[in-house]
Amino acid sequence: MHFKELKLNEKILGAIEQLGYTEPTEVQERVIPVALQKQDILVKSKTGSGKTAAFAIPLCELVDWEENKPQALVLTPTRELAVQVQEDITNIGRFKRIKGLALYGKSPFAKQKLALKQKTHIVVGTPGRVLDHIEKGTLDVSKIEYLIMDEADEMLNMGFLEQVESIIKLLPSNRTTMLFSATLSDEIKSLSGKYMKKSVSIEIDAAEENAPNIEHLKYVVKDDQKLAFLEKLTIIENPDSCIIFCRTKERVDQLVDALDGKGYTADKIHGGMMQEDRFEVMDDFRRGDFRYLIATDVAARGIDIEDITHVVHYDVPLEQESYVHRTGRTGRAGRSGKSIMLATPHEDKFVKEIEAFIGFEIPSGPELSAEEVAKKRSAFDLKMQEQPEIKKSKSEQLNKDITKLYFNGGKKKKLRAVDFVGTIAKINGVTADDIGIITIQDNVTYVEILNGKGPLVLKTMRSTTVKGKQLKVHIAHK
Numbered sequence: 001m002h003f004k005e006l007k008l009n010e011k012i013l014g015a016i017e018q019l020g021y022t023e024p025t026e027v028q029e030r031v032i033p034v035a036l037q038k039q040d041i042l043v044k045s046k047t048g049s050g051k052t053a054a055f056a057i058p059l060c061e062l063v064d065w066e067e068n069k070p071q072a073l074v075l076t077p078t079r080e081l082a083v084q085v086q087e088d089i090t091n092i093g094r095f096k097r098i099k100g101l102a103l104y105g106k107s108p109f110a111k112q113k114l115a116l117k118q119k120t121h122i123v124v125g126t127p128g129r130v131l132d133h134i135e136k137g138t139l140d141v142s143k144i145e146y147l148i149m150d151e152a153d154e155m156l157n158m159g160f161l162e163q164v165e166s167i168i169k170l171l172p173s174n175r176t177t178m179l180f181s182a183t184l185s186d187e188i189k190s191l192s193g194k195y196m197k198k199s200v201s202i203e204i205d206a207a208e209e210n211a212p213n214i215e216h217l218k219y220v221v222k223d224d225q226k227l228a229f230l231e232k233l234t235i236i237e238n239p240d241s242c243i244i245f246c247r248t249k250e251r252v253d254q255l256v257d258a259l260d261g262k263g264y265t266a267d268k269i270h271g272g273m274m275q276e277d278r279f280e281v282m283d284d285f286r287r288g289d290f291r292y293l294i295a296t297d298v299a300a301r302g303i304d305i306e307d308i309t310h311v312v313h314y315d316v317p318l319e320q321e322s323y324v325h326r327t328g329r330t331g332r333a334g335r336s337g338k339s340i341m342l343a344t345p346h347e348d349k350f351v352k353e354i355e356a357f358i359g360f361e362i363p364s365g366p367e368l369s370a371e372e373v374a375k376k377r378s379a380f381d382l383k384m385q386e387q388p389e390i391k392k393s394k395s396e397q398l399n400k401d402i403t404k405l406y407f408n409g410g411k412k413k414k415l416r417a418v419d420f421v422g423t424i425a426k427i428n429g430v431t432a433d434d435i436g437i438i439t440i441q442d443n444v445t446y447v448e449i450l451n452g453k454g455p456l457v458l459k460t461m462r463s464t465t466v467k468g469k470q471l472k473v474h475i476a477h478k
Contacts, residue, residue: 011095025050060093320357403454
């Protein structure tokens, strides 16, 4: 099957193509047609199956560009995931000029309030901050037609049920609701039963998805021997890109220091860090600046990096679902991966609970012999010294033909988006289709010019007025 068969808008198809999506994944193939019919959907699908695009594509297709108030709300459990979903929506809706906005805590409320005054089609956010904006009147939900609950099981695990229910009660009742979850607990079923109308249930068979891609192994290791064991394991496995999960942030801090001292290229992410620092580490890891990311479970969500070859559970997760979410970071997009758990002799009970939950016994890993460590040491050292290959982001192709222009006039000069569109589209060789997202603030305006037409527009606008006003124009700084 091809995306063209899904009867999508040409602009959406164009963006999808440039993002490198060729054929829909199973979850996309099954969800998109139902979503386009505006039916409520309950989807069970593991992370890494392409479900963000499964709801982002129909949302971008369905929202009306003319409407200034938000028409869709996507709730996510973590800030990282909110930002990532917002980026995906912006990329998919790029040529239709769809404006997505991420709202999350530990980020200035006033800045978000200002952004919400702009035309915004789709809002993505964490429940606490979204509820805060609705209650303070800065997020108008009167035109919301679509509600998406992403990673719903994790939202409930993190204690967001009350906030999620408070938000739902404030939304228009005549809406389409879609709920995505890696696991379907009784709580999730009750949530969908309560707030969804005649929902279509779509289950992507996890057994089929999991089996071929991810190899699971376990080792029994005393706690005080874990570091030495990890060193042997990484030398033998020699991963290109690996996430090592710990139970607490203190443990993450200790492990990253220890690995740094041994010459590993490593960095860390946990809930105690400033949000901007967390985003920066994730971007560096996504680009391939370092090979080992040490993380708490906060990072198991919202990490969508296609080339992670290994996940190591340095500490056994206490919740079975966490094992599924951590493991889902590898073997993404049809690639293979390895999930290796280090359990202490006393953690047998937790391991058995995880095995019961995933439906199979995790085999014990092969012995790591001193001979093999010695044999593979030089290849490991070599990889540590090599600069990892810097990976291109999916949106690079899409963004390379886009120029963002800055104009020194905005709302206070009574300028509106239509004024910029009208003026720019009159330029010889430019049409309205070459104009991307327009952001109008009090004193400045940013206009994205698509399809490589930026230099032409920049040159022409230096001597062209907008609504009779001559504005300064230059390329916007990143």
